[in-house]
Amino acid sequence: MNTADTTLLKKVPGIGSAFARRIVGYRTLLGGFYTVDQLREVYGMDEERFRQIYPFFRIDTGHIRPFQINGLSPDTLIKHPYFSYQQQRVIHRKLRLQGSLSGWEELVLLEEFSSQDLERLTYYVSFE
Numbered sequence: 136m137n138t139a140d141t142t143l144l145k146k147v148p149g150i151g152s153a154f155a156r157r158i159v160g161y162r163t164l165l166g167g168f169y170t171v172d173q174l175r176e177v178y179g180m181d182e183e184r185f186r187q188i189y190p191f192f193r194i195d196t197g198h199i200r201p202f203q204i205n206g207l208s209p210d211t212l213i214k215h216p217y218f219s220y221q222q223q224r225v226i227h228r229k230l231r232l233q234g235s236l237s238g239w240e241e242l243v244l245l246e247e248f249s250s251q252d253l254e255r256l257t258y259y260v261s262f263e
Contacts, residue, residue, distance in 0.1 A: 136171065137162065137198035149187045157177050164215065166200040166201060166202060166215075167196070167258075171189055171194055174189070201259050203261050204260050204262060205230065205234075205236060229241070239257075
């Protein structure tokens with residue numbers, strides 16, 4: 136799923152050109168998928184279509200492109216679907232004040248991040 140182009144995606148029953156573009160676009164925004172269930176987040180995906188296409192997909196998390204949070208521009212963070220406006224603001228404030236974040240332990244302490252938020256961001260954020 137992390138390497139399929141729109142041509143390959145269109146071979147899956149239930150996926151046409153427009154939906155293939157949405158899947159690739161969302162994958163690009165995320166940096167890759169870590170679970171097939173993330174297809175549910177693609178605009179226009181309903182449960183019936185998801186059940187129909189689910190068996191055709193496998194995930195290789197080795198193709199996820201994490202981003203370096205300490206070298207991040209404000210425009211980059213705002214585009215990621217898993218960061219709320221409040222989370223973006225608190226990260227930028229901390230980066231302005233501290234210069235960098237050392238790791239997850241700093242985000243765990245922030246009330247803007249739930250344990251669910253942190254779990255799904257694990258695949259996308261790097262502190263190096």
